[in-house]
Amino acid sequence: MNFNKHFLYNYLQELGLSINTSKYLNLFILLILFLIVIYAIDIITRKVFQSISVRISKTSKTNFDDILLANKLPTNIAHLVPVLLFFELIPILFYDFEYLKNLITKSFQIISIILAIKIVRSILNSVKDFLKTLPRFKDKPIDSYIQVFMIFAWFSALILSFAIITNQSILAFFTALGAASAIIILIFKDTILGFVASIQVSVNDMVRIGDWITFEKFGADGDVIEISLATVKVQNFDKTITTIPTYALISDSFKNWRGMVNSQGRRIKRALNIKMESIKHLSNEDIDKLKSIQLIEAYLTMRQEKINSYNNEQNINKELLLNGRNLTNIGVFRKYAQTYIEMHPAINKDMTIMVRQLAPTTNGLPLEIYAFSADKKWKNYEYIIADIFDHLLASIQYFDLEIFELPTNLNFKS
Template identity: 55%
Template sequence: MHKVMENIFGWSFKLLKSWHVNETFASYFSLFFDLVLLYFLAYGIYFGFRFILVRLMIIVARRTKTRFDDLLVTNKTAKYIAYLIPLLFVYKSVPIIFRNFDYWEPIFGKLVKMYIVLLVLWIIRSIFNALRDYLKLIPRYSDKPIDSYIQVIMIVLWTFGITAIFLSLFNLSFKTLLGTFGAISAIVILIFRDTILGFVASIQVSVNDMVRIGDWITMDKFGADGDVIEINLATVKVRNFDNTTTTIPTYSLISDSFRNWRGMLGSDGRRIKRHILIKPSSIRFLKPEELFELKKIQLVSSYIDQRQSDINKYNANRNIDKSLLINGRNMTNFGLFRKYITQYLQNYPGLNKDMLLLCRQLQPTPHGIPLEIYTFSSDKRFENYEYIMADIFDHIFASVGYFGLEIYEMHADAIDN
């Protein structure tokens, strides 16, 4: 092979010497001619190998069921490999072409070697990119931060590649290079601080299963409220519900607080926890004629009969003077309303009855007495959840007046004060 290459690149110099041309002129003219010839030969080799490799890979991709080879074609792996063959040819040709130029031969040889190292890294990167795209097609890997792992591997490979280039360019020993890196380690750590923190965060996020691709997260500090679409070494991308994109530093996921809604989406219901404020002055004991009228409300009709029977027995056994409503046991409009809302929720079709369902009274506030609904929507989709919650509270607002209750409203003079 070496003899063949000598015959290809050496004949112009021999021809000029046979014509008794000046040796210096013959050397430079032969160098120029050989470089032009090397360019066309390398291009021809590249074109031929590229045509063969791309066609071969396309044929294999069409005949196999796996998508991995299709993704190799998409990520141009064959094209990068096709560059490698002529580059090796150039590397072998440099010593022959520059045989009369001892100063330039090692320089060009090192440049070609450097390009070979970079090309090998590009080939590896394209293979890993194809692997990444392939794993994202598999359901059990689709929510994993694959980009982070590949970026870590590529950083390690790039470190080794750049180290190899420095060793070759400056004729350094590996021991000397390590000593140099040790001396500038503080600067290196400062430069790659975010990368190192992102690497640590990516591992913790993955090991602790804190965030997956597709999770709905909320992070007020960065204005993020939407689905995670990408997790890589430095950033986490969130597509918000208004179709904007928020980029969050990966390290912030372990250093700051955020809310992950995955548990809710994977549960049997989404919590509804909201209250209205009842005006305290509207709460009172119910008179018999009022109870008679409220029996027309079907959801509490039987409850009123049973409850009133128990109350009457209690008061009769103790000779309670009922000339005043405050004496003995009585029903209040607020208590009856809470029972009505509980019955309404138990009959509402959009709620999960197997989970906690409450209509409760909270600690009184200066603005009224909170009546809170605590239950779970069986439909967790955002738009349906909002519709169910609004529908329930529409009914609550409309039914308050039937029980003689009032919702607290802040008047203009109170706001001014």
């Protein structure tokens, strides 16, 4: 230590400073000089590390080193060099100032911990960005896992900093933490709930990045673009962004359309409301007229023969259409709609195709079309539905049926 002291005094004399100058002035001048030197070393170290990193990234085949460079890992590592150097020089600079030496030593120990955290964060962010470039990890909530690791890292840094500042053991920190646990739980309630929810969402595979979800409570209807510890971001189809708390995914009900996207078709489920006054039995003349419709010509011929045969065998009086077995215009139209949809080129023939009647309502008799379009893209899906119902709405008049409509002002006037 005496050698260091005389060395510094001799260096001051060479700079023209008297050794009788106040020791505080000597300290201040030395501190300024060393800070300048440390800053210069920091600049040089950063440039050297960046230069080496750029050369390595250009020659390597993998893009992971490029990602490390983009996340400033070489820069954060370079900052450690001047910090550690200054840390070694603290006993020399402050040999006559014990209190300042202890204070600055603790400060630089904490700075070293913060730099270590920044290095860890750069590595984790690089791992996250690299995994997102791999197809099998694109839909995984990697951000949540990274945030969990960072929480543990910052928590560990907080414990070490507390131990350094107070000269207390880590056990004392946990004792104080237990006493304040109720306050901590209250402050970090959303974070804790988000942490638990992230684990459950990931384990149960409830939501992935890229999934189309509908969450009416939060007005979300679009694709999941980010899953983090506290929030899930959904880009709606109108390009707005809706932020949903992660824990809401396990506490509330929402719809995930992944099953539809992964299936072989997208469901069509829509009804025509038939005016019940227009439903009637068909006479043989009506049936012969409808035979001109090619899609149901064979069906009508076959059904007419069976019905006439049954009625003749049972000696049914057909002067009244109600007697015996009969075809109805709604039944024939239902068969026509079924045949038309089964032959439609945009419908998946391997999935359910059904035209069914629902319970009558005050708005008429619903005739529901239930099928699956082969094309699942929204725009094409809507076009297929419109094409089917355009045809059916235009065809219904040939069966002497009418679509139910509420009366308008024109009806009341007439």
